[in-house]
Amino acid sequence: MHTEAAPGTGHSVIETVGLSVRFGGHLAVSDVTCAFNAGTLTAIVGPNGAGKTTYFNLISGQVRATSGTVHLHREDITRMTVAQRTKRGIGRAFQLTNLFPRLSARENIRLAVQARARTGDDFLALWSSHVELIDKAEHFLEIAGLGHHAATPASALSHGDQRKLEVALLMAMEPDVYMFDEPTAGMSVDEVPIILDLIRRVKAQGDKTVLLVEHKMDVIRSLADRIVVLHNGCVVSDGEPAEVMASDVVREAYLGRAAAAREGVR
Numbered sequence: 562m563h564t565e566a567a568p569g570t571g572h573s574v575i576e577t578v579g580l581s582v583r584f585g586g587h588l589a590v591s592d593v594t595c596a597f598n599a600g601t602l603t604a605i606v607g608p609n610g611a612g613k614t615t616y617f618n619l620i621s622g623q624v625r626a627t628s629g630t631v632h633l634h635r636e637d638i639t640r641m642t643v644a645q646r647t648k649r650g651i652g653r654a655f656q657l658t659n660l661f662p663r664l665s666a667r668e669n670i671r672l673a674v675q676a677r678a679r680t681g682d683d684f685l686a687l688w689s690s691h692v693e694l695i696d697k698a699e700h701f702l703e704i705a706g707l708g709h710h711a712a713t714p715a716s717a718l719s720h721g722d723q724r725k726l727e728v729a730l731l732m733a734m735e736p737d738v739y740m741f742d743e744p745t746a747g748m749s750v751d752e753v754p755i756i757l758d759l760i761r762r763v764k765a766q767g768d769k770t771v772l773l774v775e776h777k778m779d780v781i782r783s784l785a786d787r788i789v790v791l792h793n794g795c796v797v798s799d800g801e802p803a804e805v806m807a808s809d810v811v812r813e814a815y816l817g818r819a820a821a822a823r824e825g826v827r
């Protein structure tokens with residue numbers, strides 16, 4: 562399936578062309594051509610098993626494509642490792658696996674700021690001489706609402722605070738492309754707004770490309786400029802949220818008639 566980039570405020574930053582991956586006899590992602598522009602937030606949606614996470618894995622490098630290509634700033638990154646892609650500006654929030662559990666929230670963020678600044682490999686020892694970087698780390702700690710937990714080891718934070726810390730770490734790395742896979746999963750209702758606010762802050766920078774795999778319609782509605790719907794590994798709809806949610810193919814493939822009625826999609 563071939564789709565054009567939705568209009569955005571910037572140029573195409575990340576693009577997949579004819580991207581497919583086959584696991585044994587199963588085509589998990591099938592010929593996906595999509596371009597994502599700077600300054601836009603795209604929600605990737607679809608039913609369980611549609612290929613959303615696999616598509617993310619192909620972009621960030623955890624899974625190698627069977628055919629097709631991935632481009633970042635027009636450079637072909639298809640054969641690059643995860644680390645090479647990260648270095649070039651792809652930032653993915655993983656379900657907490659990016660955190661150093663025994664380090665405090667503050668130390669986790671400082672390491673991310675330091676990695677971004679590439680001040681060297683001597684990690685924490687360098688901090689006393691890097692006031693600017695320390696201030697930057699405190700800024701991310703505060704906007705994540707973690708100031709009062711700065712000294713708490715990441716492993717001792719609540720699940721919600723760990724998710725916030727992970728997003729703050731990603732922001733401290735300042736990638737060009739942010740990839741969030743169900744960022745509010747498992748969070749309590751009162752913690753969700755902080756994560757959404759962090760993602761809005763990323764978006765408000767205007768030059769970032771944000772990709773979001775999400776099931777919750779209210780989250781999608783509040784954040785997305787564009788929705789891409791995957792079904793059986795293929796793009797079945799791609800466009801502005803109102804248009805996509807109103808389409809018959811989405812009602813059938815993704816929401817189902819009962820869910821569509823519940824969501825108030827007409």
Ligand SMILES: Nc1ncnc2c1ncn2[C@@H]1O[C@H](COP(=O)(O)OP(=O)(O)OP(=O)(O)O)[C@@H](O)[C@H]1O
Nearest residue numbers: 584585587589607608609610611612613614615616
């Ligand atoms: N490493 C793998 N080996 C074999 N099959 C896989 C592998 N990874 C994913 N799959 C299969 O590919 C299909 C797409 O899976 P994927 O996890 O990408 O779907 P999804 O849309 O993210 O689903 P969910 O919403 O449930 O997370 C599924 O049928 C899954 O079982």
